[in-house]
Amino acid sequence: DHASVAASVAGSVGITHFRAAMQPRDKLAYVQRAQAEAAEAGGGGGGVLMMGDGIxxxxxxxxxxxxxxxxxxxxxxxxxxxxxxxxxxxxVAALPWLFRLADRTQVGWVWVSVTESKITGRKR
Structure with a gap:
């Protein structure tokens, strides 16, 4: 939830754009916005992958x-x-596999959470 933790985790996996301490409705709105942007970009790829650990x-x-x-x-x-x-x-050991999956499927990342830290980010 803290920006410093989110920045550290994001930096360790190469994500440059992230958000911390988001409410559930804000996470949903962020994913929906990213989905709309991906659809506008077209090209047959570019969906959104979201990762989370809580209800x-x-x-x-x-x-x-x-x-x-x-x-x-x-x-x-x-x-x-x-x-x-x-x-x-x-x-965290699963992250390299998830990044390879995203690259293969041309899915952009919007993610929340690695263990207990909550972050969202986009990797293009």
């Missing part, structure tokens, strides 16, 4: 082209709103 992320996860939940089990409520579930034990 407050569920609306934005469901709105994204691809929702990725970091959950303690596949039965977590946040997992129900997602397309991909990364079990908590995998945590």
């Amino acid at each position: 407050n992320d569920a609306p934005a996860l469901a709105a994204a082209c691809v929702g990725v939940a970091v959950a303690s089990s596949s039965r977590d409520l946040v997992a129900a709103a997602s397309d991909i579930i990364v079990l908590s034990g995998q945590g």
Whole structure:
């Protein structure tokens, strides 16, 4: 939730644009805006991938082209709103795979959360 933590995590994975301490409605609006921008850009690619770890992320996860939940089990409520579930034990170790997946599928990143820090960002 803190900007300093978000900046540190974002920097470690190469994200230059991020937001911290967002409310669920703000996360949803951000994802919807990014989806609209991607659709306007056209070209057949450029959806939004959202990553979250809490029930407050569920609306934005469901709105994204691809929702990725970091959950303690596949039965977590946040997992129900997602397309991909990364079990908590995998945590940050799953990030390189997720970035490769995004590159292969030409999906832009909007993400929230790595373990307990909440961030959103775009990587183009």
